[in-house]
Amino acid sequence: MFPRRPRARTGGRAAALVCAFLALGTAIDGVAAAAPASGPTSPVRARPAVTRAALDPALVAGRGADVDFDEQEAENAATDGRIIGPDRTPYTLPSEASGRKAVQLTPGQYVEFVLPRAANAVTVRYSIPDAPTGGGITSPLDVTVDGRDRATMTLTSAYSWLYNEYPFSNDPQAGPLHPDWWTTECSCVPSATTPAPEFPKPFRPSHFYDEQRLLLGRTHRAGERIRLTVPPGSRAAWTVVDLLDSQLVAPPVRDRGAVDVLALGADPTGRRDAAPVIERAVSVARRTGRDVYLPPGTYRVDRHIVVDDVTIRGAGNWYTVVKGHQVTLEQPASDGSRHTGVGFYGRSPADGGSHDVHLSGFAVEGDVRERVDTDQVNAIGGAMSDSSIDGLYLHHTKVGLWFDGPMSNVRVTGNVIADQIADGLNFHTGVTGSVVHGNFVRNTGDDGLAMWSDGTADSGNTFSRNTVQSPSLANAVAIYGGKDNTVSGNLVADPVREGSGLHAGSRFGAVPFTGSLRFTDNTAVRSGGLDPNWRIGLGAIWFYALDGGIDADVHVTGDHYLDSTYNAIMLVSDFGVKDEYGIRAVHFKDVRVDGTGTSVVSARVRGSATFENVDARGVGAVGVNNCGSFNFPAGGSEFSLYDRGGNDGGWLAPWLLPNTITCDDHPPVVVPPPPSRW
Structure with missing residues (x-):
């Protein structure tokens, strides 16, 4: 009923011995927790659908960070791909998506967003498959604005796709790290990752998403369309796009009175180690009472x-x-x-x-x-x-x-x-x-x-x-x-x-x-x-x-x-x-x-x-x-x-009141209506 869960914290310390899997045949929203290609094709939308936490911003007004970007969920955008979710079952792609939905694209397919305000930069939250033996793959994603100004993002799954129990593994073929008494959900990996004997492989995949930022090169007006397309021949069998953030990034800030690391010889291309130069700049700044500037x-x-x-x-x-x-x-x-x-x-x-x-x-x-x-x-x-x-x-x-x-x-x-x-x-x-x-x-x-x-x-x-x-x-x-x-x-x-x-x-x-x-x-x-x-x-x-x-x-x-x-x-x-x-x-x-x-x-x-x-x-x-x-x-x-x-x-x-026993250890679940203005 309440198994004791030994779980330390992280940082420089040991963290959770996590034992987890959600054994539900269907997701809480009634959608099967299976392949990442479920759901209908979304409608074409002529206007941007800006959200916060995948909701109408009015429902969360005054709460959270005041950010300088506009969030748009892929499932609200125009696409010839397929919506996945909603699904709140762990170890599935929709469960880790914002709003518990996303859009799956195969090579040649797109999702298109309408800019709500002028923007010169975008952030794309996405997932692509892991390599069969782990470690990630790379895959292109074409970005065009109103059919021109094309750029290509190189997506990677090198920083996603963890498996197994804590402290997790990058190896999809590894067996369970802790085959102990508390590993209770051993047969419940979603069907997309089967077949399996006692411990299916890959075992408990998670942490699917990554994000990447792109400066567009110039400012685009409100109403222009950002299209993300998976080019034919992509190495990724599928690309899931969760959302797009668009923003107008201000020009670079200059600080002429500071200790400039370039003046001390730092390499701004990333090829040579800049740590010694930054440390020297810190030392000079402390002696002279100035700041350090990284151009x-x-x-x-x-x-x-x-x-x-x-x-x-x-x-x-x-x-x-x-x-x-x-x-x-x-x-x-x-x-x-x-x-x-x-x-x-x-x-x-x-x-x-x-x-x-x-x-x-x-x-x-x-x-x-x-x-x-x-x-x-x-x-x-x-x-x-x-x-x-x-x-x-x-x-x-x-x-x-x-x-x-x-x-x-x-x-x-x-x-x-x-x-x-x-x-x-x-x-x-x-x-x-x-x-x-x-x-x-x-x-x-x-x-x-x-x-x-x-x-x-x-x-x-x-x-x-x-x-x-x-x-x-x-x-x-x-x-x-x-x-x-x-x-x-x-x-x-x-x-x-x-x-x-x-x-x-x-x-x-x-x-x-x-x-x-x-x-x-x-x-x-x-x-x-x-x-x-x-x-x-x-x-x-x-x-x-x-x-x-x-x-x-x-x-x-x-x-x-x-x-x-x-x-x-x-x-x-x-x-x-x-x-x-x-x-x-x-x-x-x-x-x-x-x-x-x-x-x-x-x-x-x-x-x-x-x-x-x-x-x-x-x-x-x-x-x-x-x-x-x-x-x-x-x-x-x-x-x-x-x-x-x-x-x-x-x-x-x-x-x-005050203490009537109404105990139901596993009460029935009724999917609530979506939130609305109070």
Whole structure:
């Protein structure tokens, strides 16, 4: 019922022993979880269909990052390809797509988008097949604007297609890495990847998508058509296009008063190692009190640049790219790393950390193709107090930003973090008084944004107005222990497995929650999926008492939970500790629930919650599924719900209060209607 899941965190640490597969013959939306070529041909559209998290932007107004690009889903565009999905079943291409739909093209087919505004750059999110023996292939994608101005993108699957259990594998023919008792879903790989005996091969494929950016060379007007075509003879049997982001990129920024790395001899072509020159520029800048400037170009850096008391600016993250190969070390480093790679690191906390580091206006392109959790191959790492990270594009590293505290007063703002093997950002151990605001995170292989109070509390931090989409593993936003932290105004969408949208967990050895914890004005979209280990539905927001109880002052105010696959809200403990740990009290106020597959509240723990002005509609099964601690005492459930008034939609009926047992371990799932304006 509640198998204990040993799962450490990532960064320089061991991460999850993940056991997962969703054993559903059909997807939750009623679409077979099979080949990537299902669904009808889409209609031709004369107007752009701009979305946010694959929804009408009006439904998520005021939530998430203010980005400078327009998102268009491929399934809403003109195409002679085929729509795949909707499907929320892990290990399938639609499940990891934004909005759980995408378009499959075969050679000669296209998908065409209409520009909603003037643009000179596009980002394409896509998937192509892996090589039969792993390691990826390359394949062309032609880009034309109104039938002219042709360019060709070279797509790759080298950074996607992981297999197996944690820590995953790039080998589609490998057997299970952990053939232990907890490998319970061994026969459930989708039919597209069979035939199979006990352990099918490839086993549990996942992390299918990648993205690529392209400057178009000139500015194109609103109404012009961007056509993506798979040319005849393409090496890829199919190409899946998930979405296109279009934007008007400003000209490169110049900084004539800074220490220019070109003047010191850096190679802007990416052929020669630029790390020594950048380090020399940092040294000169510190002596002279100036900044470091990275002009337009590609700078090859195959190791960490250690930064302290310095400002490094690029010309803009579309123009200045710091790119490196992953390098195998001759012997493991003292922290256990087997590889190194491109990254900007503060000094170790053991050495006092770094201070007054300011990084902005460039991209970091890594070369991480596998998950090795002892490796420090993150784009930004170490400890950086009184620092800022702004306007970076972080791509193909293990973790975008992994901060090892103690450290304080760091601001992470306006960055794009994409296609990470593990987390997007993690405040690990004793990060205090810091802010993560206005960032856009897509396609992480673990939590999108996390605070992990591993031994020392993260405290006084805020995650605000960020967008997190399509984490293929774990949660969009997760808080593991700590004190006085806030999650506010975020937009999260389409978590796939082993987690959900918003999460607070007493787990991974984190120090207990103390003081306050606030979730305020967040929106979670298409969250609350089936946990394939427990085989029960999670909540769009869920609280988990595993290593201890959750006794902090917890308030959830103003959140919206849209189109939740199972539950909107879940409070749960592990079955082995269900009589030891509880969730004392969580207070929900001014919350909207628009569509659930099962319930508004699922309680599988002892404790209590209060509800005030919690409005719900489109509830699939029953408003409250109250199992308590599964002891089913005669006096009612060990979990109590208290009505503070104003709860509309009939979901919190008086007879349920405070602790009527309404337990259905596996309630029926009813597909909710799509979200609409309240």
